[in-house]
Amino acid sequence: MGILNFIKEAGEKLFGSAPAAAPSADEVNQKAADAIVAYVRAQNLSVDGLGVTFDSATHTVTVTGTAPDQATKEKILVAAGNVQNVDKVDDQLSVTAPAPAAxxxxxxxxxxxxxxxxxxxxxxxxxxxxxxxxxxxxxxxxxxxxxxxxxxxxxx
The missing domain is CATH 3.10.350.10 (LysM domain)
Structure with missing residues (x-):
């Protein structure tokens, strides 16, 4: 567990363009978190109790839940981090079958x-x-x- 650094200008463009009316920070954060959850699920990555939060002020995604193995955990972390506007991923995932980290x-x-x-x-x-x-x-x-x-x- 820990913080992984990413380049926020690079990655998948999941958040779309800004709407006409300025949304609140909470709305922006929830929309971004929902988009990242959808992206992780679209990759067919299995995780029990997947939780994702996004903090637009720090460009940080926090990921929680339990992955079945280390390889799946690592794929989830890079899927969440390789998203435009994400600078850091706070890894709070646990693993059912631990193995050496990549x-x-x-x-x-x-x-x-x-x-x-x-x-x-x-x-x-x-x-x-x-x-x-x-x-x-x-x-x-x-x-x-x-x-x-x-x-x-x-x-x-």
Missing amino acids: QFHTVVAGDNLWKIAEKYYGSGAKNDVIFQANTPMLKSPDKIYPGQVLVIPPQP
């Missing part, structure tokens, strides 16, 4: 999964391990973008 990598210009696998595993041929750890958020190994945060599982 590392996280923030994509920079020029990165690809081969280079990232070489950095973390010493072999670019292990790039599919990173791709699989980040599906279903990644639809293609060639579609990563600067600012995106990826899960890097422990050495295979």
